[in-house]
Amino acid sequence: MAEQPTYYITTAITYPNGEPHIGHAYEYVSADVMARFKRLDGYQVRFLTGTDEHGSKMEQTAAGLGVTAQQLADRNAAAFKRVDDEVLNISYDRFIRTTDADHYRASAAIWTRMREAGDIYLDTYAGWYSVRDERFFTQEETEVDASGQRIATETGTEVTWTEEESYFFRLSKYQQPLLDFYRANPDFGGPRSRFNEVIRFVEAGLDDLSISRTSVSWGIPVPESPGHVMYVWVDALTNYLTGVGFPDTDAEDFTTYWPADLHIIGKDISRFHCIFWPAFLMSAKVELPKRVMIHGFLHNAGEKMSKSVGNVVAPEDWVNTYGLDAVRFFLLREFPYGQDGSYTHDAVVGRKNSDLANNLGNLAQRSLSMIVKNCEGAIPQPGELAQADRAILAQAEELLEINRAAYQVQDFHRALERTWYVLGETNAYFADQAPWQLKKTDAARMATVLYVTAEVIRKVALLAQAVMPESATKLLDALSVPAAGDAGATNASNTGPRSLAAFDEQLVPGTPVEKPKPIFPRHED
């Protein structure tokens, strides 16, 4: 048990100041697929997701709604958790909330460590402050109105140049250590183009970072400093440590899972994760995470999703329209992870119909149908393999390593592309061998072709579990692969005939097979 490899993966925690949309779903689904794949591949996985609930915006939104910040956080966090649980089938191990009690302890602890390292000092934070909004605005967020008064562009309220007492983190001290770290760990940030942006930013020099506020009350108190709450990012990033039991660094959770293997984040917060976070950890003398993968944003038919345009898609709407597994497949197959993607109804339907219903679903249906009708309702006994049989099986066998390599760098798009290419080859093989002809001329040969085809489908289904847990499970059921694990949902999937450890095994001839039912329906508008 101690020898089992571990894998700790996180999503960004969401600021629950609105409704979940398909962009959130993209991040959750991709992290979920990664987590499931690793579980299926034998890793003991810890998968953390959750909500980031502190900060002035929550405070203001709550005030506007006439509720407390805690009440707003409770309500919105529940909405995000519900999407994970009931809409997207996300296999997280813990849904963390930054209002959780243990998170307060972890945040106070990392603060104390950074202070003891000599990296926190008290100074003043200067900026444009709006008394009405009780918040600071940056220079770009303000303008001068007709009367010559400077106002906040967003809210139209008067702002005055204000200096507020604030704790600062000596980020400047970590410029060189960070650059050294990046050079020693070129795969720390991905994709490369995004990581390069981060590196250039650091090379340009780093200012110390204001990390506390006295103008905000909805936050985690700074230890021994009444009136100060932590700047929301100190608190937010620390959630990754809270999730594995920090500050109990000797406890099993921490020693088992830290450092994190992968933080999945959106491109809007790459700086926090690739610069601030490693610097905080260096200061606190905690090991750094191994990788930060920055995914792109989703656009609706090429246009940025926005409430004002009214083109925001709710995950639930898509799932109701296309089905969960088709949505999950589409999100990962259609766009190279790390780049922005554009979706349309036609694009989703195209993937659902051609890749799922036609290439995979129909191949399974036609081969299993023939097995049930012509092989006494059981997995047939193959004869000696012909060149064509060995060729197609060889292609299927390579898929495990191809998928592992692609998943290792979150290249989901490529993993699926290569897998579906083999399905295309298998359809060609099936048509070329024409088992429905062999039925009349050479039943033994027919049995071999059907066996080989079913075996390819088994391998693909094993790999597909991570992406489409429900459908792939049905497919393995249809092949009478003994039930085991839970399609990567928990570490119960680490071993057994449905884990990737069984990839090189084979279907057992003579195993009874039920009359198949279509698993991937075509989309009808």
Next chain:
RNA sequence: CCGGGGUUAGCUCAGUUGGUCAGAGCAGAGGACUCAUAAUCCUUUGGUCGCGGGUUCAAGUCCCGCACCCCGGACCA
């Protein structure tokens, strides 16, 4: 304004270190088959690889300039 990336068939995109590189999938057209979810297989129509120069025996593939798009950052406000 500076830096990075992009611009390849109707659509989405692959194209290592320059020499079958003009490709794949989807869509379209024709044919085949009938096991199957009107699915599958075969064949096939599409592109002067953003524009203009240059280097080279040879350039989507290198260099320069230009246009447009995206992403970072700076500056002004």
